[in-house]
Amino acid sequence: MAYEFQVVQDSADPHALADWWAETLGWEVEPSDEAFIRRMIDEGHATDSDTKVHNGTLVWKEGAAIRYPGRPRVLFQVVPEPKTVKNRMHLDVRVGTDDPEAVVATLTARGATTLYRGRQGPHTWTTMADPEGNEFCVS
Numbered sequence: 001m002a003y004e005f006q007v008v009q010d011s012a013d014p015h016a017l018a019d020w021w022a023e024t025l026g027w028e029v030e031p032s033d034e035a036f037i038r039r040m041i042d043e044g045h046a047t048d049s050d051t052k053v054h055n056g057t058l059v060w061k062e063g064a065a066i067r068y069p070g071r072p073r074v075l076f077q078v079v080p081e082p083k084t085v086k087n088r089m090h091l092d093v094r095v096g097t098d099d100p101e102a103v104v105a106t107l108t109a110r111g112a113t114t115l116y117r118g119r120q121g122p123h124t125w126t127t128m129a130d131p132e133g134n135e136f137c138v139s
Contacts, residue, residue: 006073011132014076015054018064027068034058083133091136104138
């Protein structure tokens with residue numbers, strides 16, 4: 001039996017990071033269902049402290065997700081501790097026919113950091129960190 005999966009990224013501010021990654025990948029942030037959230041509060045399944053307002057919309061405080069049809073969902077979830085070590089898994093952003101150096105420059109201007117550049121035979125990549133320090137590669 002084959003299973004489906006989603007990628008989950010721990011974060012300090014999942015909504016801001018979801019916005020950043022949605023723009024980076026050209027994906028969309030999953031819309032919030034404010035009526036559902038309010039109903040869960042009204043029925044006692046959640047409290048106001050489980051929510052926050054992000055970009056003028058009521059959202060669950062604990063997480064935000066991005067999606068693109070046919071791709072695994074990426075969920076950003078809040079964790080109390082800061083990132084302290086290198087990721088054991090990371091995303092590779094494959095830019096196709098776009099100029100990788102131009103993409104790196106755009107991402108740097110938006111808050112990413114270049115960590116190092118790699119090469120294996122004819123293949124090159126730039127390892128970067130997103131605004132919360134999570135590593136990813138651009139190739």
